[in-house]
Amino acid sequence: MNEHLREAVNGARFPHPRYVEAVRSAAALITFSGEGSVVAMVGPPRAGKSTAGRAAAREVYPHSNPDSIPYVVVDCSRTDAGYMSMRYLTLDLLAQLGHPFYGDLEHSLRLKLTETNARLQLRRAIEYRRTKLLIIDEAHHLLRVKDRSGREAALESLKCLGNETGALIFLIGGYELLRECFCSAHMNGRLSILHFPRYGTSTSDAGCFDRILASYDVLLPWAKGHSLLEMRDLLYEGSLGSCGLVGNWILLALARMTSLRSQRLRMEHFESARYKQQLAEIAEDISFGESALQPIEKNHIGALEIAPITDISGRKIVRRPGKRLPKRDPVGNAERQR
Incomplete structure (x- = not known):
């Protein structure tokens, strides 16, 4: 089994x-x-x-x-x-x-x-x-x-x-x-x-996360009154919204259940299979990633510090929008080319 x-x-x-x-x-x-x-x-x-x-x-x-x-x-x-x-x-x-x-x-x-x-x-x-x-x-x-x-x-x-x-x-x-x-x-x-983001706390994300928990629920030998949906807040916090971590956590809880010679899965098997320090490291990584991947928005483009284009003397070149860049003068005798 x-x-x-x-x-x-x-x-x-x-x-x-x-x-x-x-x-x-x-x-x-x-x-x-x-x-x-x-x-x-x-x-x-x-x-x-x-x-x-x-x-x-x-x-x-x-x-x-x-x-x-x-x-x-x-x-x-x-x-x-x-x-x-x-x-x-x-x-x-x-x-x-x-x-x-x-x-x-x-x-x-x-x-x-x-x-x-x-x-x-x-x-x-x-x-x-x-x-x-x-x-x-x-x-x-x-x-x-x-x-x-x-x-x-x-x-x-x-x-x-x-x-x-x-x-x-x-x-x-x-x-x-x-x-x-x-x-x-x-x-x-x-x-x-x-x-590839995790699930957040919005209503739509919460609904998707709950459907994943319900799909796992039918596979597991639950004790009466216990289920993933019954402890969804614990599951979300312990997985940080990553459905892959939910699957891994379920296997750890099953291992804990087996080691205690239990026949039915309970909330305490999940609680004893996850540690705060594990979550702290994962949460720090997610926090960095989500903050680094802020998309560019129109109002924020001006905040980028881009050095202005200057000429040889160091003077800033101001060019009207749509005005073409200057071309190099033709090579050779200028008088002959007139």
Whole structure:
């Protein structure tokens, strides 16, 4: 029975507005972004970002012929001595592209090649497979480097890979990814942000969140008088409005129920499975992300401090709207050209 419960909760998929909108927006950006662009899908933990990104890729590229691989997905998880390794990420991309030298881990000698050589092979593989989309999941791990310059180098390396091959780089990760993406003017020039937000406290959001709880409720062995909807305020506060965290919390509560040899699920199993410090860390990350993703509004554009255009002498150039920029004088003898 316990195995059945675990599979039922893990396998539960409830299409909801946040997810549907994320898939639609991701598919649109994949379709219309220019070659070599970078898209970053960010949001709270376990919101469904990875699932949405893959679903969007399948929607845009539903078919492929045997020789082409229109998109690949890799997790940015393998590390070198605890730090993120761009070399390992390159090798993982080569394996996903079916490179004959890197697709089989038994070829250990190939794994000893330098990052530079592996990168060259990756560029050739992307061109040969006609790959248009590289999805890097858990992309916030790109920031797990020894120093700040390494963070910039990792993101710049991916941006340059897109520029060299024309492939769209699609990053999926937590809000902390924004801390580095927003710090580079060159990255921002080709960066699009896709926000997969949590559910808020508005009436419409509360209704959607409650429907998710009701969908989970029918799967669980509740004691009389207990249900997710009965403790919805606790569930919202403990999940911070992220439906993915609700699913994870349910599994922890089931584990707590089993360890106490109970047959029915109760509120106390949920209360003892979550800690305040866990919520504090997640809440801080969400607070940063939501504050960083304030959209541009007309009345706020003037608040941006942009240096005025000046001439050689340093005088500010004032140009009326619609007036064209001056052209360079023709090269050669001015008297002859009259």
